[in-house]
Amino acid sequence: MSSSVVTKPSAAPPAPPPGRAERSLVSRVLARPEVGALAAAIVIFAFFYAIAPPFRTLPALATVLYASSTIGIVAVGVALLMIGGEFDLSAGVTVTTTALASAMICYQFSLNMWVGVVVSLLIALVIGFVNGYLVVRTGIPSFLITLSTFFILQGVNLGVTKLVTGTVATPNTSNLDGFDQARAIFASDVPLGFMTVKVTVLWWLVFVAVGTWLLLRTRTGNWITASGGNAASARAVGVPVRRVKIGLFMGVSFLAWFLGMHLLFNFSTVQAGLGVGNEFIYIIAAVVGGALLTGGYGSAVGSALGAFIFGMTTQGIVYAGWDPNWFRTFLGVMLLLAVMVNLYIKNYAAQRR
Amino acid sequence: MTDTLAEHAARDLKAGTPLVEMDGCGKSYGAIRALEGINLTVNAGEVACVLGDNGAGKSTLIKIISGLHPHTEGTVKVDGKEVHFGSPRESLDHGIATVYQDLAVVPLMEVWRNFFLGSEIRKGSYPLAPLDIKAMREIADAELQKMGIVVKDINQPIGTLSGGQRQCVAIARAVYFGARVLILDEPTAALGVKQSGVVLKYTAAARDAGLGVVFITHNPHHAYLVGDHFIILKLGRRVLDKKRSEVTLEELTTEMAGGQELAALSHELER
Numbered sequence: 299m300s301s302s303v304v305t306k307p308s309a310a311p312p313a314p315p316p317g318r319a320e321r322s323l324v325s326r327v328l329a330r331p332e333v334g335a336l337a338a339a340i341v342i343f344a345f346f347y348a349i350a351p352p353f354r355t356l357p358a359l360a361t362v363l364y365a366s367s368t369i370g371i372v373a374v375g376v377a378l379l380m381i382g383g384e385f386d387l388s389a390g391v392t393v394t395t396t397a398l399a400s401a402m403i404c405y406q407f408s409l410n411m412w413v414g415v416v417v418s419l420l421i422a423l424v425i426g427f428v429n430g431y432l433v434v435r436t437g438i439p440s441f442l443i444t445l446s447t448f449f450i451l452q453g454v455n456l457g458v459t460k461l462v463t464g465t466v467a468t469p470n471t472s473n474l475d476g477f478d479q480a481r482a483i484f485a486s487d488v489p490l491g492f493m494t495v496k497v498t499v500l501w502w503l504v505f506v507a508v509g510t511w512l513l514l515r516t517r518t519g520n521w522i523t524a525s526g527g528n529a530a531s532a533r534a535v536g537v538p539v540r541r542v543k544i545g546l547f548m549g550v551s552f553l554a555w556f557l558g559m560h561l562l563f564n565f566s567t568v569q570a571g572l573g574v575g576n577e578f579i580y581i582i583a584a585v586v587g588g589a590l591l592t593g594g595y596g597s598a599v600g601s602a603l604g605a606f607i608f609g610m611t612t613q614g615i616v617y618a619g620w621d622p623n624w625f626r627t628f629l630g631v632m633l634l635l636a637v638m639v640n641l642y643i644k645n646y647a648a649q650r651r
Numbered sequence: 652m653t654d655t656l657a658e659h660a661a662r663d664l665k666a667g668t669p670l671v672e673m674d675g676c677g678k679s680y681g682a683i684r685a686l687e688g689i690n691l692t693v694n695a696g697e698v699a700c701v702l703g704d705n706g707a708g709k710s711t712l713i714k715i716i717s718g719l720h721p722h723t724e725g726t727v728k729v730d731g732k733e734v735h736f737g738s739p740r741e742s743l744d745h746g747i748a749t750v751y752q753d754l755a756v757v758p759l760m761e762v763w764r765n766f767f768l769g770s771e772i773r774k775g776s777y778p779l780a781p782l783d784i785k786a787m788r789e790i791a792d793a794e795l796q797k798m799g800i801v802v803k804d805i806n807q808p809i810g811t812l813s814g815g816q817r818q819c820v821a822i823a824r825a826v827y828f829g830a831r832v833l834i835l836d837e838p839t840a841a842l843g844v845k846q847s848g849v850v851l852k853y854t855a856a857a858r859d860a861g862l863g864v865v866f867i868t869h870n871p872h873h874a875y876l877v878g879d880h881f882i883i884l885k886l887g888r889r890v891l892d893k894k895r896s897e898v899t900l901e902e903l904t905t906e907m908a909g910g911q912e913l914a915a916l917s918h919e920l921e922r
């Protein structure tokens with residue numbers, strides 16, 4: 299479909315273009331969205347490594363990676379969505395919705411857990427689709443649309459759980475058919491020889507790799523960046539901006555579902571109030587990783603670094619023996635620094651040279 | 652730069668054949684009637700200039716042809732067949748390419764990604780087939796060099812180029828993808844004298860290669876340098892519609908400056 303107009307572009311030009319001034323290595327590296335986050339991750343790692351001896355062990359690293367993965371999995375989708383120029387404030391509660399739906403459906407009807415896994419996936423995709431459809435259809439900022447979905451789902455999570463179980467948590471599902479099988483996929487421990495990690499860490503790396511490949515190596519990635527960078531221009535050259543945005547919202551809710559399944563199969567029971575506030579952590583991970591709030595710029599690897607910084611800090615504060623209440627303050631400072639560094643980098647990248 | 656054009660311009664173009672014909676065309680945005688009763692024919696190998704003050708409806712006129720907004724009155728024919736474009740893709744598929752005044756490029760994307768945006772080369776046609784990045788870089792680089800656009804690095808964000816260069820990249824892209832009708836919305840409005848010259852030369856080259864060109868401007872001097880046919884819009888209506896042989900630069904300038912109204916104004920302000 300590349301060029302369905304009359305004349306097809308002829309074969310590649312005969313003579314290779316003469317060499318040009320390559321931009322310097324420094325300017326090329328600084329043009330990457332994730333440099334700021336990489337520098338920050340190294341500094342924070344060195345910091346906790348120096349002051350908190352328990353932080354230096356491999357089991358501690360496994361714990362840090364696990365904490366990072368539970369944020370990073372959804373953050374990949376959120377980063378891509380932000381590059382596509384939109385927000386999702388409902389991602390945190392969607393995680394809980396899928397876990398609750400899956401647990402309650404299977405428990406009430408004594409079904410195989412896999413039925414719950416599939417049904418909750420469909421629920422997640424519908425949530426993502428509705429978010430995206432409303433945003434592209436009405437033109438209302440996604441901030442407001444997904445803020446509404448956030449409240450709606452938060453209420454539904456608590457209300458339906460109370461109606462069905464009489465409490466604010468689901469019953470234990472670990473005796474249902476298929477539980478162990480699903481647990482192996484979503485929540486097992488994987489021995490790597492030198493250390494044992496939660497399987498979510500590996501899934502996280504897979505999603506980051508897929509996200510990076512999608513963004514940099516496929517047409518879809520080009521369209522995502524263009525839709526966020528300048529939706530009107532993108533549409534004018536034939537990019538299906540609406541479809542791209544709806545797809546991005548569905549991608550976020552798919553990853554939220556994945557994390558929801560992890561929580562369900564890791565803990566066997568789900569608290570209905572879980573997940574509120576995490577939507578901001580995902581956004582912070584994406585922004586710390588170099589995503590611009592205005593869209594069109596960012597990276598999947600950056601979101602992973604952002605999530606890793608989050609994981610190191612939550613655990614590092616504990617290992618250092620500090621009062622964990624300071625954690626949010628730290629998060630706020632990180633966000634502020636990240637936004638300022640990113641602004642500087644973006645201006646540097648977009649400078650006339 | 653004419654090589655590129657000759658190389659990529661559609662071969663079925665014969666100068667003088669009508670490519671786009673608008674008849675009694677109009678467009679309302681809700682209660683606002685932005686355009687009415689427009690007749691415009693774009694012939695192969697000719698430049699049709701649409702002139703008018705800000706808010707006259709020039710952008711609205713071309714957004715109809717390029718599929719950004721469908722028309723609400725009259726008919727539009729492409730190659731003699733009536734069309735009603737619902738999206739820019741449909742218009743592009745008819746070989747109509749538009750370079751918008753405000754939305755030519757995505758500033759933070761690399762030059763080569765901008766060049767191929769919406770028409771990417773892939774290493775297969777299955778969904779998620781990888782891009783052929785090497786080929787796209789080479790082609791974009793070569794095409795721009797042929798046009799005399801010197802970019803330091805094809806991988807730099809296009810926002811780092813000057814306004815004129817960005818405009819030229821957008822035009823080069825349209826031509827490379829085999830446009831038969833090229834629509835330029837105020838391509839010289841934000842440019843300096845020298846850069847305007849480059850864009851005008853390129854416009855003339857596109858015409859000579861047989862493309863039908865719609866050139867939008869509020870500068871009668873620029874229009875007269877390349878135009879074969881002139882239409883002046885005022886508040887959404889046509890106030891002048893003449894061939895080059897029927898009109899002088901002075902007439903265009905006077906009409907653009909307000910014509911009769913200007914005479915009345917000068918009378919009023921007389922000291």
Ligand SMILES: Nc1ncnc2c1ncn2[C@@H]1O[C@H](COP(=O)(O)OP(=O)(O)O)[C@@H](O)[C@H]1O
Pocket residue numbers: 680683685703704705706707708709710711712
């Ligand atoms: N999307 C829109 N919605 C409502 N009115 C519009 C829209 N686009 C243009 N108009 C109105 O249509 C008229 C013509 O605008 P436009 O075609 O952009 O003029 P020009 O390009 O000649 O400056 C103006 O009065 C403008 O306010």
Ligand SMILES: [Mg+2]
Pocket residue numbers: 709710752837
């Ligand atoms: Mg305009």
